[in-house]
Amino acid sequence: xxxEKFMDGKLKIRNIILKLDEGRVTPDEAKRLxxxxxxxxxxxxxxxxCYKGKxxxxx
Amino acid sequence: MRTYYFxxxxxxxxxxxxxxxxxxxxxxxxxxxxxxxxGITPSEIQSVSVLSQNIKQILTTHPHFTSVLVLGExxxxxxxSSGHIYFDLKDEKSEIACTLFMSMQKNVDFDLDxxxxxxxxxxxxxxxxxxxxxxxxxxxxxxxxxxxxxxFKQLKEKLAKxxxxxxxxxxxxxxxxRKIGIMTSKNSAAFKDIVNVVDSRFPKMDIVxxxxxxxxxxxxxxxxxxxxxxxxxxxxxxxxxxxxxxxxEELMVFNDEALVRAISASKKPLITGIGHEKDTTLADLVxxxxxSTPSTAAKAAVYDVKKLKDELTSLERHLERSYKTYLAxxxxxxxxxxxxxxxxxxxxxxxITIILISLIILISFIIIAWVSP
Numbered sequence: 120x121x122x123e124k125f126m127d128g129k130l131k132i133r134n135i136i137l138k139l140d141e142g143r144v145t146p147d148e149a150k151r152l153x154x155x156x157x158x159x160x161x162x163x164x165x166x167x168x169c170y171k172g173k174x175x176x177x178x
Numbered sequence: 179m180r181t182y183y184f185x186x187x188x189x190x191x192x193x194x195x196x197x198x199x200x201x202x203x204x205x206x207x208x209x210x211x212x213x214x215x216x217g218i219t220p221s222e223i224q225s226v227s228v229l230s231q232n233i234k235q236i237l238t239t240h241p242h243f244t245s246v247l248v249l250g251e252x253x254x255x256x257x258x259s260s261g262h263i264y265f266d267l268k269d270e271k272s273e274i275a276c277t278l279f280m281s282m283q284k285n286v287d288f289d290l291d292x293x294x295x296x297x298x299x300x301x302x303x304x305x306x307x308x309x310x311x312x313x314x315x316x317x318x319x320x321x322x323x324x325x326x327x328x329x330f331k332q333l334k335e336k337l338a339k340x341x342x343x344x345x346x347x348x349x350x351x352x353x354x355x356r357k358i359g360i361m362t363s364k365n366s367a368a369f370k371d372i373v374n375v376v377d378s379r380f381p382k383m384d385i386v387x388x389x390x391x392x393x394x395x396x397x398x399x400x401x402x403x404x405x406x407x408x409x410x411x412x413x414x415x416x417x418x419x420x421x422x423x424x425x426x427e428e429l430m431v432f433n434d435e436a437l438v439r440a441i442s443a444s445k446k447p448l449i450t451g452i453g454h455e456k457d458t459t460l461a462d463l464v465x466x467x468x469x470s471t472p473s474t475a476a477k478a479a480v481y482d483v484k485k486l487k488d489e490l491t492s493l494e495r496h497l498e499r500s501y502k503t504y505l506a507x508x509x510x511x512x513x514x515x516x517x518x519x520x521x522x523x524x525x526x527x528x529x530i531t532i533i534l535i536s537l538i539i540l541i542s543f544i545i546i547a548w549v550s551p
Binding site for chain 2: 166
């Protein structure tokens, strides 16, 4: 479900930011977290862009 | 049995103890006096009891009174400790007493109360000792607006008792539904309002429309059909049930028990936008979210995509800033470590140099001492 993916993604990014701000990670770990965060942002963005504006009618 | 005559008053002064205690001879005497004074024949005179009996006889045998159907409004409602119900049935000009005995109450499937319009079927009966007449009810049916209000009230209470309106049963409305299902009349203003709001907030939101009849006899069934159709589409994550304003009668479809139960059983979150702010139907109460109008229902179903994108952009910037700050703090730390290491090296070389110089001096002294005589 888009909703869960999007909400989970945002939460994940916030947690990554928190870890980086605390600074208690190794440079390698920080790099990995940053890359993971950027990829999650892309995923969230792609969720927003997956809509097509379709109008269906059922009866 | 004590017998009272309406001549009581006339003879009260002469027989203060009442004529019922008179002997037959004294009674005959009284009647003779009445005949002498007023010229009334004793045979024309009847007792209260006889009159009451005669009235009862007529009322309980005359076809006009043995089976009556009367329409009126309940007033002076009273349920006695015996379980019998007493009330008056009134219209603009008159009232008549009614009794609903406990044995007749088993077929009454609604709560009787003051103000309710009812149709009663019964027989006229009299209570002989007081010579009063009333309707002994055999059947009672609610009618008119009173019936609608009563039905609504009773159904609402029944469904509330079952927990259908409990907050704990309400499902969360997703922020990003994959598709939105809309149930309303296709060419209605309500539908146009919803589409306008969706277009302005999330232009590319995918919509599935289930056109339904939202007024009239078969509307409830049609809405249930629409709900079932939308429920079968996996990607529909939120459903809107909407219709524009209308009279209470027109909105009655949304108080239908079958429809309310269907909404309650729906696995997909449902938002209602029915009528105007003041209208609250049972469908509103059972829905996961009640919006006051179709437009507000659309707003609740669809987030502003621009805001969501802005939120993501903001998170991206924050992430980059946090990482840069982390790296910067790492660089400062690295420099500190390097300086400290250099200082340590310098100190080490200083010590070695001092030791070497000391050794050279010492060796020089030894050589001088050894060479000199």
